[in-house]
Amino acid sequence: MAQDFTTLIELVRRYSPSGQEQAAVDYLLGRMAELGFTRTYRDEVGNAVGVMGKGPRQIVLLGHIDTVPGEIPVSLTSLTPSPRPPSPSPNGRGGGGPGGGGEGGEGILHGRGSVDAKGSLAAFVDAVAAVGAVEGWQLVVIGAVDEERNSTGARHLAASDAWHPEYAIIGEPNRWERVALGYKGTAWAEVTVTCPQAHTASGQQTAAEAAVTFWLAVKAHAGAFNTGKPRPFDQLLPTLRGIQSGEDGFSQWARLRIGCRLPVEVGPEGWYAVLREQTSEVLKTSEVSINPLGHPVPAWRGERNTPLVRAFLGAIRAAGGKPGFVRKTGTADVNIVAPAWKCPAVVYGPGDSALDHTPREHISLAEYARAVEVLTHVLRRLTG
Template identity: 40%
Template sequence: MQPELREDEVALLAGLCRIPSPSGEEGEAAAYLVDFLRRRGWRAEVDAAGNAVGERGTGEKTLLFLGHLDTAPGYIPVRREAGCLFGRGAVDAKGALAAFLAAAERVKAALGLRLIFIAAAGEETALSPGACYVRDRYRPDFCLVGEPSGWAAVTLGYKGCLNLTARVRRPAGHSAGPETGAPEVAVQFWTRVQELCAELNGGKSGFAALEASLRDMASQSDGLVEEARLGIGLRLPPGLEPAALKERLEGLDPRVELTFSPAQSAFKAGKNTPLARAFLAAIRAQGGRPAFKLKSGTADMNIVGPAWRVPILAYGPGDSRLDHTPSEHLPLSEYAQAIAVLARVLTHPALTGEGGVQRRQA
């Protein structure tokens, strides 16, 4: 049976999606959420990192929800069509923010947990400043990361990432001359990157494999010097640290200058935890067949998971294949199912008991 979905819950999601919030421009959306939270009795503020933060409940154990406010660039007009809500962020990841808040409001009278809700700034950037700020100031008992998993699945892990720019500068020469031109050197370097991935993978695939993607390329010449540039992204499996991979890349071709962006290590959480068990039970209670997912992207789980070492997973409605696309949309039936699952999780006895959270001053 399809669970209930109230119009005010749809309005919350639609209102969030109507506010453009690409990375670095989250202020209006943060203020919208803080106003929503305060009107419903949460202690709420925008913190020094630009995160929207809300707290409620007095339980001995604390669950911290960490979603993100920022979206990919590009505005998609919000509309309801064929049972779906279209809008930038509907899947990645305002749907998760809205579903968690809707669920918390449904069960607030029965809460046995202290809840901390954080809609972080800058998750779509390499530095993820909102999550880094949170990481150093909280120690929850459980952490739920708001990212699309589909209503009947939870995500246990994300690959790490290492992004780089490869630049080649060479004296300009005739195409019939003996010197290899900058564009050719750049292409040769990309081939060596692919060969390195194959060597390190040793036949492994999926979450266990190192993956490389060529994200952009350009070349130019002023008649005296020619230059070629490649933007390369690498997705790292558990056990392969960015520093070790960086060292191997730097040794591939001395003709190529490499510049690296901030990197993240892979992270995989355990599935035999009270939080995971609460989700499995809640999904089954809604008629779903629960599944565990491992993602090739990165998320704020990569930042807070290794630091906190508490039961953690990622959950949210929507199909992540729609992330960043011009057709991003969330079926409202999926949204309703996720709210119902989250409401059951927040009142599950596995998550109540002794414990707490420590908030440290910077």
Template identity: 35%
Template sequence: MISSDEKIEFLKKLVEIYSPTGREGEAVKFIVESFESFGVEAYVDEVGNAIAIRKGKGPRILLAGHVDTVPGIIPVRIDDGVLWGRGSVDAKGPLATFFFATLESRANVIFAGLVDEEGFSKGAKNLDVPRPDYIIIGEPSGVDGVTIAYKGSLTAKFVESVEKVHGSLGVNAAEKLINRWLEIKSSFGEGFNALSGRIAEFHAYERDFDFYGEMIINLRTPPGYEPPDDWEILDFVPAYQVDRRGALVKAFVRGIRRNGMRPRLKKKTGTADMNILGPKFGVDAVAYGPGDSRLDHTPHERISLDEYLLAVEVLVDVIEELKGTKSRVVEESGDMEIGKGLSW
């Protein structure tokens, strides 16, 4: 067994490597070399993801977390059992949990440390690995929680150009964009099944003979949402929700209970790589990991080391239970396809 001190030291070193989106290379290298030091095959794929493969018993499980963080340096320190640092919660704590669950479970596991999650999810969209039976995404759900749903994310661009008139006359481009935003915002609501969002960028200025304005918005979209046809869509990832009655969710519920806690099933108003990888592979996906998601992206980002260590135990328990389920994916002539006639 790997000691608690080793697990804490790994997480601390990973958090100490500053890896905002687009600068993940050093952290990816650290992860790959760490796997190799434990005798596990690992490599960097074509888009920069860290991939490790652990062959074992049972169905194939994809553990996919992200290496990148939002910008902003928080001095790394351990104070009274709490690790402070950018990415400690979102999402290097969950990623380190996946690292050690891969090593300790001895199951049929693919580990993926993904790049660009805080950007446009280049790592998830281009992930090229054998099709898994189950997907677990590394995001802070709390050690006793499992996330079964995320809202979608829509990024759209609006441009207005108005012929210049005297300032006392007419409506300029900036005002038109503001009115467009207020019209969109009027449909907002609260909760998982409502639309919400923000203005991400806004630029307005005068050119030779016109007023010009540009606005980029990001909306968090509920299940079933379809953007208007006349919008310029920069990126759209639909909402995702897994069936709580499936084997994957049930394994987490039992695993959390076995470790002395009451499980919580969560629906989050953010968006994660779960929205991409679940539909991409056509199998059930949930998100799990230690940490308080309310600290994501804040200058107060920190994680309880006891919670982190317990999350490793929970995840190993879950993987051990999933080893007893039947694979839904079979291989024929080297091709992956959904298995026929298989049941849970």
């Protein structure tokens, strides 16, 4: 049976940058209800939740429904003609293109979120709908809000008593043949260097110069740590994302905004300790304060030898693919929920992650259909 792309196309049509997810959530809840989910609801922070079945055992498929800003006109480029007329979308606006759903011919869907990560979320919905209710199980699809900012949705889920999955599948684009088993952590800090005002002819190190010295010390530490570690996943990857300086007549200051992608071996507190160690380079002439920013997240690395991973390997092979593993240098909601749920987890989804956040974001409908096939196979194997 040809794959129906209604869920994907209609979800992408609803532009939903972080903080503006309501229309997309409304659509997804209605779509899941239409597809026969046992219950659908919006939780306390705005996540879209759909549950198929009433059993005590859970598999949670967690995607995110928000996107980065930057609306891209939704369009469908046909590569091969559809073998039959497209079916209409639920809202009656027609099918086969961005105005509706449709079945049939291969194409490319352009639009913000088509890859990151509505493709994965829609595939979760379509796969669970294909499997249907299974005795003894709840198949739970969640479209989390705010992933691209502070992961408010995932943090709420991790703290909730409602979820105790035996398996977790997190939706991010890694191509339909690949399973991600690692995401780096992240930590941000604002570093402020202050020193007394001095005449420019004094030769005294300025606050701006001291800040540069501090940053170079941070880079040198990371370089030493990374020696002998060829994979970026295992490295400390600091970046200087902002620098400001000024003076008030009595003192001068410089402020750095520093982020770091963290390996498994270095947690956020370990990184902040590294920053504190580097203050010795500038303390002779300046004062240094280090203030953590936002929500630091440790790295996550999943296990390969689990029933969940084996199910994916078998499903990918059954669909004609050659499965592969990947560890990513980014951070995702899996970093937050996997430690809380303490169950086997993977990250899976169709699409090319190189297109994330770009004006060229698009997804192959053929790849999407293959991902739905893989997910359907996985769910049937795990619940069979």
